Amino acid sequence: MKRSFKGTKLAMTVLVRQHRVQAVVWLVSLVGASAAAAAAFEGLSQTGIELLGIAAVMQNPAMVAMLGPAYPVERYTLAAQFANEMLLFTAIAAAVMNILLVSSFTRHDEEEGRLELIRSLPVGRFAYLAAGSLIVTLIDVLLAVMTGLSLGFLGLDGMDWNSSLLYGALIASTGWLFGALTAVLSQIFETTRGVTIGSFAVMLFFYLIRSIGDVLNETLSYFSPLGWTVRANVFDQNHWQPVFILVGIALLLFCLAFFWNRNRDLCAGLLSDRKGKRQASSFLLSPLGLTLRLEKGSLLAWGTGTILMAASFGAVMNELETYLTETTFIQAFLGGEGEQMTSQFIELLFAILSVFTAVPAVMVLLKLKKEEKRGYLDNVYSRTVSRSRQLSIRLFVAWMASNLIQLLMVLSYWGTAQSLMEQPISFSKTVSAGLAYLPAIWVLIGLTALLVGAMPKGTVLVWAYIGFVFADVYLGELLKFPEWVRSFSAFYFVPAAYSDTLSWLPLIVLTVAAFLLAGLGDVGYRKRDILPD
Amino acid sequence: MSVIKVQQVTKMFGDFKALDDISLSVEAGEIFGFIGPNGAGKSTTIRTMLGLLKPTFGQIQLFEKDAWKDAVTIHQRLAYVPGDVNLWPNLTGGETIDLLLSMQDIKPSAKKEALIKRFDLDPTKKARSYSKGNRQKVALIAAFASDADLFILDEPTAGLDPLMERVFQEILLELKKEGKTILLSSHLLAEVEKVCDRVAIIRQGKIIEKGSLEEMRHLTRMKLIVETREPLTDLPEWEGVHDSKRSENTWTFYLDAIHLDTVMRKLSSRGILKLESTPPSLEDLFLRHYDPVQASDEEV
Numbered sequence: 001m002k003r004s005f006k007g008t009k010l011a012m013t014v015l016v017r018q019h020r021v022q023a024v025v026w027l028v029s030l031v032g033a034s035a036a037a038a039a040a041f042e043g044l045s046q047t048g049i050e051l052l053g054i055a056a057v058m059q060n061p062a063m064v065a066m067l068g069p070a071y072p073v074e075r076y077t078l079a080a081q082f083a084n085e086m087l088l089f090t091a092i093a094a095a096v097m098n099i100l101l102v103s104s105f106t107r108h109d110e111e112e113g114r115l116e117l118i119r120s121l122p123v124g125r126f127a128y129l130a131a132g133s134l135i136v137t138l139i140d141v142l143l144a145v146m147t148g149l150s151l152g153f154l155g156l157d158g159m160d161w162n163s164s165l166l167y168g169a170l171i172a173s174t175g176w177l178f179g180a181l182t183a184v185l186s187q188i189f190e191t192t193r194g195v196t197i198g199s200f201a202v203m204l205f206f207y208l209i210r211s212i213g214d215v216l217n218e219t220l221s222y223f224s225p226l227g228w229t230v231r232a233n234v235f236d237q238n239h240w241q242p243v244f245i246l247v248g249i250a251l252l253l254f255c256l257a258f259f260w261n262r263n264r265d266l267c268a269g270l271l272s273d274r275k276g277k278r279q280a281s282s283f284l285l286s287p288l289g290l291t292l293r294l295e296k297g298s299l300l301a302w303g304t305g306t307i308l309m310a311a312s313f314g315a316v317m318n319e320l321e322t323y324l325t326e327t328t329f330i331q332a333f334l335g336g337e338g339e340q341m342t343s344q345f346i347e348l349l350f351a352i353l354s355v356f357t358a359v360p361a362v363m364v365l366l367k368l369k370k371e372e373k374r375g376y377l378d379n380v381y382s383r384t385v386s387r388s389r390q391l392s393i394r395l396f397v398a399w400m401a402s403n404l405i406q407l408l409m410v411l412s413y414w415g416t417a418q419s420l421m422e423q424p425i426s427f428s429k430t431v432s433a434g435l436a437y438l439p440a441i442w443v444l445i446g447l448t449a450l451l452v453g454a455m456p457k458g459t460v461l462v463w464a465y466i467g468f469v470f471a472d473v474y475l476g477e478l479l480k481f482p483e484w485v486r487s488f489s490a491f492y493f494v495p496a497a498y499s500d501t502l503s504w505l506p507l508i509v510l511t512v513a514a515f516l517l518a519g520l521g522d523v524g525y526r527k528r529d530i531l532p533d
Numbered sequence: 534m535s536v537i538k539v540q541q542v543t544k545m546f547g548d549f550k551a552l553d554d555i556s557l558s559v560e561a562g563e564i565f566g567f568i569g570p571n572g573a574g575k576s577t578t579i580r581t582m583l584g585l586l587k588p589t590f591g592q593i594q595l596f597e598k599d600a601w602k603d604a605v606t607i608h609q610r611l612a613y614v615p616g617d618v619n620l621w622p623n624l625t626g627g628e629t630i631d632l633l634l635s636m637q638d639i640k641p642s643a644k645k646e647a648l649i650k651r652f653d654l655d656p657t658k659k660a661r662s663y664s665k666g667n668r669q670k671v672a673l674i675a676a677f678a679s680d681a682d683l684f685i686l687d688e689p690t691a692g693l694d695p696l697m698e699r700v701f702q703e704i705l706l707e708l709k710k711e712g713k714t715i716l717l718s719s720h721l722l723a724e725v726e727k728v729c730d731r732v733a734i735i736r737q738g739k740i741i742e743k744g745s746l747e748e749m750r751h752l753t754r755m756k757l758i759v760e761t762r763e764p765l766t767d768l769p770e771w772e773g774v775h776d777s778k779r780s781e782n783t784w785t786f787y788l789d790a791i792h793l794d795t796v797m798r799k800l801s802s803r804g805i806l807k808l809e810s811t812p813p814s815l816e817d818l819f820l821r822h823y824d825p826v827q828a829s830d831e832e833v
Contacts, residue, residue, distance in 0.1 A: 190661075191623075191661075275625075275657045276627075276657055276658065276659050277625055277627060277657065278625070278627040278656050278657050279627050279628065279631055279641065280627070280628040280631035280632050280635070281628075284628060284631075284632060285631060285632065285635040290621075290632060293624075374619050375615065375617060375618075375619035376619055376621055378580075378613075378615045378619070379633055379636075379672070380636060381584070381585055382585070382608060382611070382613035382615075383608050383636035383637045384605050384609050384637050386605045529587060530586070531585075531586070
C-alpha cells in the first residue's frame with residue numbers, strides 16, 4: 001500500500017512547478033475579493049434604517065433564490081449583509097477554482113500524456129492523484145486561513161475571530177468538496193472537457209435545487225452542499241456543522257476517486273469512446289460544420305445551464321409577488337415601490353445571466369488560440385483556408401450562440417414567470433431588458449477576437465475583464481464604485497430597459513465598439529505568426 | 534523553373550535568430566532532401582514557406598508567388614504533412630481525411646480509399662486513440678489523395694513502421710514519375726539517399742551545405758583500409774588524412790575526397806598489399822557536420 005504512494009513528493013514538485021502561477025493568481029484574487037469587498041462594505045457607513053431596508057430586500061424570495069436564506073431583520077449587522085451578498089458567490093468561485101485546478105492536475109495531464117512519463121518512473125500508482133489532492137487541499141487550507149484572517153483583522157460590525165474563520169472555512173470547504181467531486185469525475189470521463197463540463201453541471205444542479213429549496217421547501221436545500229454552506233448562518237448563529245459535513249463528504253469523494261483510480265488503465269475512463277464514422281457527413285464539411293461540431297458540447301452545456309437558471313428565477317417571481325402584497329411591513333417600508341423592486345431584480349438578474357451568456361461565446365473564440373497552440377491549425381492554414389475566414393467563422397458562431405442563448409434565456413424567464421404570476425410581467429419590457437445586453441456581450445466577443453488576433457499571449461486578460469464586469473454588475477451599485485472605474489465595464493452602459501424607455505444610443509455605440517474590436521483583431525491575426533507550442 | 538525559391542531569409546523570434554540568411558531553391562520535378570539535427574530550423578523554414586510564419590528579412594516564393602501574401606492561392610497546388618501531426622481528438626481518422634481534403638475543395642475519391650488500404654489505417658477510430666504513426670498516416674493520406682503539384686513533407690516517416698516506410702517511399706517515387714515536386718525533411722539518411730536528387734543541410738539556422746548527392750560525396754571523406762610493404766609511419770601527417778588508426782601494418786583512415794590523387798601516388802610508392810575503400814555515406818557527412826566538436830575543429 002505504501003508503495004502505491006511512492007513518489008508523491010516528486011509528483012507534487014512537478015505539479016507545483018506547472019501550476020504555481022495559476023494557483024497563486026486564484027488565491028490572491030479570491031482572498032483579495034473577500035477582503036476588498038469587506039473593506040468596501042465598511043466604508044458604506046449606512047444608517048440603521050438603510051441597513052434595515054437592505055435586510056427587507058434580502059427577505060424577498062427572488063433574492064433568497066439568488067443568494068440563499070436571508071438573515072433575520074432584527075439582527076441584521078453589516079457583517080450579516082456582507083455574508084448575505086458575498087458568501088454564496090465566493091464559495092462558487094472557490095468551487096470553480098477547485099474544479100479547474102483538479103481537472104488539470106488529474107485528467108488533463110493524463111490526456112496530454114504527461115502522466116505516462118511520470119508513471120514510467122519508479123512512482124506508485126496513486127502518487128499523481130495523491131499529489132494533486134494534497135496540493136488542492138493545501139490551497140484550500142490557505143484560502144480558508146487567509147480569508148478568515150483578513151476578515152478578522154478588518155472586523156466589520158458583527159464580525160469576530162470565530163465567525164471570520166468560519167466564513168473562510170465555509171468558502172474553502174465548499175470549494176474543496178467540488179474539487180473532490182472533480183477528482184471522482186476524472187476517473188469516469190476520458191477527456192478534460194468531459195470532466196469540467198460534468199463538474200460544472202453538477203454544481204449548477206446543486207445551485208438550482210438550493211434556489212428552489214430555499215424559497216419553497218427547505219428540505220430540498222439539504223440535498224445540496226451549497227444549501228449547507230448558506231445554512232451555517234455565519235456572523236449570526238455561527239454553526240460549524242456545515243463545514244464538518246462538507247469536509248466529511250469531500251473526504252468520502254476523494255476515497256471514491258482513489259478506489260476507481262486503482263482499477264482502471266492509464267488514459268481509460270469508466271465511460272469510454274464508441275467507434276466513429278468512416279466518412280465525414282456533409283454537415284461536417286459545410287463551412288460552419290467543423291466549428292459547430294467542435295463547440296456544440298460546450299455551447300449546449302452552458303446554454304442549457306443559463307436557460308435553466310433563468311427559468312428557475314422566473315419560477316420564484318410569483319413568490320415575490322405574494323411576498324410584496326402580503327407583507328405589510330414591506331409595503332409600509334417601500335411605499336408604492338413594490339413595482340420598482342421587481343424591475344430592479346429583473347435588471348440585476350439579466351445583467352448577471354448576460355455574463356453567463358457571454359462566457360461560452362468567449363470560449364468559442366479562445367478555442368482558436370487553443371487550436372493554434374495544439375497545432376490543429378497547421379492542418380487548416382496549410383490548405384486553402386485564409387485566416388480571416390477561420391476567424392470570421394468563429395466570430396459568427398460565437399455571435400449567433402450568444403444571441404440565441406440570450407433570447408432563450410429571456411423567454412424561459414418570462415415563460416415560467418408568466419405561467420405562475422397573477423399579474424404577469426410585461427413581455428415586451430422583459431424581452432427588451434434582456435436583449436439590451438446583447439451589444440455589451442458582443443463587446444466581450446470583440447475584445448476576445450482582438451486578444452486572440454493581436455495579443456495572443458494576453459488572452460487570459462479577457463477572463464480578468466469578465467471578472468471585473470461581473471463584480472461591477474453585482475456590487476458596483478451597492479459599494480458605490482467610482483464612476484470612472486465603472487465606465488470601464490461594457491455592461492455599465494447598458495440602458496435600463498425594464499424600468500425606463502429603451503435608449504438606443506448606448507446600444508449603437510456598444511455595437512460599433514464591438515465591430516471595431518473584432519476588426520482590429522482580424523487585422524492583427526492576418527499579420528502575425530501562427531505558432532504551436 | 535524553381536518551384537520553391539528561398540532568398541536570404543532571416544527569421545527572428547524576439548532576440549533569437551531561428552533562421553540566418555537562408556537561401557535555397559527546389560526545381561520542378563525533383564525530390565529535395567532537407568536534413569539537419571533537431572532544432573536546426575527545418576520546421577521553421579518549412580513553416581515560413583507555408584506562410585504560417587512571416588520572414589523577418591528576405592523573400593520566399595512558391596510557384597513564383599509570395600509565400601506570405603499569396604498563401605491561400607499557393608496552397609491550392611500544395612500538400613503539407615507536418616512533423617508533429619495534431620488532429621482534432623474527437624473526429625475519426627476517416628472524418629479528418631475528408632475534412633482536410635474539403636479544405637482544398639477536393640471530393641473524397643477512390644484514390645483516398647486506395648490509400649487508406651495501402652497504409653492499413655482504421656478510419657473509424659477517433660484521433661484521440663491514434664498513435665503517432667497513425668496520426669501521420671492520416672496526414673499522409675490526406676496529402677497524397679490531393680492533386681497537388683508540390684509536396685512538403687516534414688519528417689513524415691518518424692512514426693511509421695518499416696513496412697509503412699517502404700509504402701511511403703514507393704509513393705514518393707510514383708509521384709516523382711508523375712512529375713511532382715517534393716521537399717522531404719528527414720532524419721533518415723538512408724531514406725534521403727534512396728530517393729533524393731539534391732539535399733541541403735541546415736545547422737543552427739544556417740544552410741551549411743547544399744547540392745546534388747554526387748557533389749556532396751565529393752565534399753565528403755571516404756574510408757580507406759590500406760596495408761603496405763613499407764611501414765607508413767608518417768601517414769597521420771599527410772594532407773587530407775583524418776582519424777587514422779594503426780594495427781601492425783594495416784591503417785584505417787578517412788580521406789578528404791579532393792586529396793585522393795596525391796595520397797594514392799604516395800601509397801603506391803610504398804608498395805600497396807591491400808586496399809579497401811568504402812564509398813562516402815551521408816551518415817559520415819551528417820556526423821561530420823553535426824558533431825559540434827568536429828565541426829569547430831574544421832573551422833580552425
